[in-house]
Amino acid sequence: MLIYVFKTEYSYFNQAVMCSLILIFLTSLVTQTRSDGVHDKDQDLEYLKLKVEQLSVLSQENHQKIQRLENLYTRERNERLSLEKSLSDLQYSHHRTATTLARDTRTGHMPVFAFHAILSSDFIASQDNEVVPFDFVSADYPTRHIHYNTTTGKYTCLLEGFYFFSWATGATGQGSSAETSLVKNGDWIGMQVAYDSYASSSSSVILHLDNHDTVWVRMKTKGSSVLRDVSTFTAFRLSD
The missing domain is CATH 1.20.5 (Single alpha-helices involved in coiled-coils or other helix-helix interfaces)
Structure with a gap:
């Protein structure tokens, strides 16, 4: 138990x-x-x-x-x-x-077509055949129409006919030279040279332009320069 x-x-x-x-x-x-x-x-x-x-x-x-x-x-x-x-x-x-x-x-x-442009500062070409940009326009007729373009430096024809063109340039100082040409649609028309000690030179031509033809002034050689104020670009229409 x-x-x-x-x-x-x-x-x-x-x-x-x-x-x-x-x-x-x-x-x-x-x-x-x-x-x-x-x-x-x-x-x-x-x-x-x-x-x-x-x-x-x-x-x-x-x-x-x-x-x-x-x-x-x-x-x-x-x-x-x-x-x-x-x-x-x-x-x-x-x-x-x-x-x-x-x-x-x-x-x-006969309508008036004319312009006068001036280079307001010395210009040195950065390449061969560079357009000279005359940047101050003292006259451009008819007003409110773009004939001469200060950005491109080119004049555009708005009415065909015969035109008188003149351009003048000045050398920027001793030893400098400014060889320029007038160009129509890329074709060389005439030239002039300003050389040494602020010398200036001018030339003029008469051209027949069709509508939308362009004309400008160009430097021949890279590094050449033109003097401000005395360098100008002018044109006016003569007749049909």
Whole structure:
């Protein structure tokens, strides 16, 4: 009987120990699971923070791209509007010219076409056969029409006929030279030379021009120069 009781109590003891061990294991497992869950949540939170930062940077870049595109669109729109206005002004100018020419033809009056341009600063040729840009126009008739272009240095004929051209140049100082030619549509017409100690030289020709023919003065040699103020370019229409 005593042995049975002992065995029974021992069995209860073993069961209690086993239950305690199982309880400890389960508690540890739950604790570990909770710890792993918190760790996973921390990693998820860091990942979300990183994604938010990346999206913020991407949003700023997209905003900057949109701003650049808007600025480009505005600039191109303004350029287009400016070109449209220039084209409209040019068309109006040609219409006025055509109207004036038709009226003068009916009345037998010969319209005046003339210009006088001056070189306002010394000019040194950066290459052979470079156009001399006489940049100050003191007279250009008819007014509000582009005959002589100060940017290109070329005169464009708007009414065919015979024209008188004259150009004068001055050397820029001792040892300098200015050899220039008058050119019509790329063809050499005449030349003159000014050499040394501020010497000046001039020449003139009479040409027949068709509509849109161009005439200009060019330097012959790279490095040669012409003197400001005394260097001029002049033309006027003589007759049909």
